[in-house]
Amino acid sequence: MTATAATSARTGSDAAAGQPGRRPRLWRNPWRHAVFLEGFTWLYLIWSIVPIGLAVLFSFNNGKSQSTWQGFSWRWYYSDPVNSVLHDPQLHAAVITTIRLSVYTTVIAVPIGVAFALGINRWRGITSASFNFVMILSFVIPELIFGVAMFLLFTVLFKTVGLGTLAETLGLVTWNVSWPAIIVQARLVTLGRQYEEAAADLGATQMRTMRKVMLPLLAPAIFASAVLVFSSVIDDFVIVDLLNSNASNTPMSVYIYSQQHGGNGGPALNALGTIMLVMSFVIAILGYIGYRWMTRGERGDRNAALTTIAGA
């Protein structure tokens, strides 16, 4: 009772009314369910997800319209002999290009980034500190500024590289190498030095410690960063937009952009977007399952795994 009296004295309005019991009990309970906040959150989620759901739905529309449903069909995926993703050579090439760039970038960026993280974290000095800073700058710099620098590099200085798949891959690796570098460093910080010291006490050499102790311990972080690199290349736009040269190296995001601006590109684009979406989701789900499996027996729940796989 005294606590309630003190509460109302502090909150003012009740004290002024002089009747602490006026307000409904539910309202006074500080741990009551947040009805308004939950409603707001659901509205936000509807706003963020329903438009995409509709776009996916209309990729299955048996007609060109984006607003009138004319029945379900696979027309824009494969059955239309001309305009479907399967049969239109440009749409087809865009899918292949995206997958190819994702694979190249992941295969190159992850080993470089992991080795960089290990080296930088243990080799203390001005060189390592400044390159760590450069790496983090590459993580936060607006993509357009970086893209302009890459464009000028390959059109003015390294003209032999030129624009195209090689330039795109080099640009994407540079842009994404910070994922493994940052995530692995964070994992190294939480692991501490005790495992390495134990291995050294037991007589393991540096190489052996690395292979038998550190790499297995770092595996979840390496895996998570590979997932993030792969999926961020699927979704990347600015770098590939500036560095592509022709239809054979134009990925899905750039193709959608080039067809869509200035008009309606038709439902085959929705089909292409849906394919991108499914690819990303498959990667995300596999990533989540893989990460949970690798970190089984560790502290940390599924929510932590979810945010890790999203890069938070």
Added chain:
Amino acid sequence: VTARSGRLARRRAAAREPNRLFWAALAAPGIIWLAVLFIVPFYVVLAIAAGRLNELFGTPIAVWNPLQWSTANLAAVWHTIVGKGAYVGPDIVRTIVYTAIASLLCLLIGYPAAYFVARFAGRRKALFLVLLIAPFWISYMMRMLAWIDLLQTDGYVNQVLMDLHVISSPVDWLGGMHVTVILGLVYGYIPYMILVLYAGLDRIDGSLLEAGRDLGLGRLRTFLRVTLPLSRQTILTGMLITVLPMLGDYFTNQLLSGTTGTAMLGNDIDGDLSTPAFLGQGAVLSLLLLLVLIVPMIYYVVATNRSSREAA
């Protein structure tokens, strides 16, 4: 015993301070990569920004020697920013206004949603988290494509608004409206903001809030006096993570409007790249943008470093 512990101590020391060459060798590929493909490119940008123009072919000439740098491009850009007939100036003002409104909206929409999921979602947290993270995995282009479908003159937005008698005739949403572009930016970048806000709010120690309650604060006051001050850092990081890419955005307004009436700085930079004679000006503009953003970028790096150290 002393001899043995001495040997152990030496081995331990060796593990802690092993041959630096090993770590340097691990970091080397990453360092070389960043030097050649991140630092050199910005020198190229500088050399072109401060370079000359080949009058005959209308192509830029990079000047590598800093002693011979000219300010011709800088002067040319200056005249496009201020004075009569300046066309970049208004775009810069528009970029600042759009970005300010859009990032503020991101915060106003994102904070309650992130707050709800971090604090009140309870056992359904994973479900909400998945829904919040989902847009993060959907390509930016697909998400814009969804809105382009909805905003067509015969699209669902017009249909619903006309059914509700908000408007009497279809609105040309994609014909260069400020509202469309700003909401497009909000829609595009809000997932990043929410993820940062969620991670920050989730870290706040629940016992601090309980303490606030125990000391007699109501729900609103606990929020204002405890949660909000504790999340100031998170808000700032979240704002930065949306502001930085928005300032370099050129595709959102190109897709959702495509008219010069809504052009942003990014469009000027992107446009400059397609004409060789304007490469110098594009280089100057992107360097100026970088110059303005370098302080917030470094702030972001320092702030996230600090919070990750605290988390560890």
